[in-house]
Amino acid sequence: PREGDTAAATAGAPPAEQPTAPQPMVPAYSVTGPLAPNANTSIVLARAREGGLPTASAFAHALNDLYEAAKPLTDLELWSGRASDVGQVRKINEDSVLTLEATVLEHDGYLPAALYVVADGMGGHQSGEVASSIAARTVGALVNSSLLGPLVAGDPVARDPDTCARLLQHAVLEANRRITDLARERHSDLGTTIVAALLIGNQLTVANVGD
Numbered sequence: 001p002r003e004g005d006t007a008a009a010t011a012g013a014p015p016a017e018q019p020t021a022p023q024p025m026v027p028a029y030s031v032t033g034p035l036a037p038n039a040n041t042s043i044v045l046a047r048a049r050e051g052g053l054p055t056a057s058a059f060a061h062a063l064n065d066l067y068e069a070a071k072p073l074t075d076l077e078l079w080s081g082r083a084s085d086v087g088q089v090r091k092i093n094e095d096s097v098l099t100l101e102a103t104v105l106e107h108d109g110y111l112p113a114a115l116y117v118v119a120d121g122m123g124g125h126q127s128g129e130v131a132s133s134i135a136a137r138t139v140g141a142l143v144n145s146s147l148l149g150p151l152v153a154g155d156p157v158a159r160d161p162d163t164c165a166r167l168l169q170h171a172v173l174e175a176n177r178r179i180t181d182l183a184r185e186r187h188s189d190l191g192t193t194i195v196a197a198l199l200i201g202n203q204l205t206v207a208n209v210g211d
Contacts, residue, residue, distance in 0.1 A: 041066060076201065078103060078112035094121025094128035094192075098136040100144055102152050113151055114199045115143050120210075122191040131179050131192035138175035139196050143167060151200075159200045168196055168207040 044053075044062045053059040078101060086093040098117040103110055119135040121128020146167055150157040172194060183190050193210030 076110050076112050078114060078199070080114070080116070082116075090123070092129055094123070094132055095119070096121075096129070096132035096136040096192075098140045100140055100148055102148060104152060111201055112199065113148055113201075115140060115148065116197045116199075117194065118196075119192045119194045122193065122210075125191050126188045127186075127190040128192060130182070131190040132194075134179050134182070135172075135175040135192050135194045138178055139168070139171040139194070142171040142174060143196075143198060147198075147200075159203075161203060161205060164198050164200065164203070164205040165207075168198055168205055172196065172207050172209060 044059075044066060047053050047062070048059055053062055080099065080101065082097050082099055084093060084095045084097055096117075096119045099114065101112070101114040103112045105111075117136045117139050119132035121130075121132040125131075147157060147159065147164070151159065175194065179190065179192065182188075194207070195209075196207045198205045
């Protein structure tokens, strides 16, 4: 095109959008709480033994940091979605999805608690949809009865990362036992993969087998 045509076309074009100003950065500690340097009990005690906390006031501040770091975040709103599709190859959808969600709203804010389980029946094996259903329902039932139910009821229940990890491990092993027993009974090779995510406040624990 000629130079004049180019200039005319440019003049008639809508003005380019102005870039928006970047949003201000949020300090990590304002979201996560005081995670360092006193977020570990062993570190605090070691510092105290070695003289790193020379006064009672310094030791008290370190203990308070531990307490604040252990508190779950509040005022968190939980949004989730789920979907499943049989796809274009198989005639039966062998996936199973289970979600349990609860939000406790009290004077100190929101505390979301949730369990998400996705189990995918193993292709090429018999009754994958049965195995995935057993896995999802077993994990859901055990986590609900051991943790989510008591938590919602206000009963004292441990919910630290180690406890949640052991609970998910126990639930997955129990699901495996039930599936194995059914496979022996039916003389079948049914099986499934599983991914489970347990959310308590801002603490997420994940179990994964196969996917």
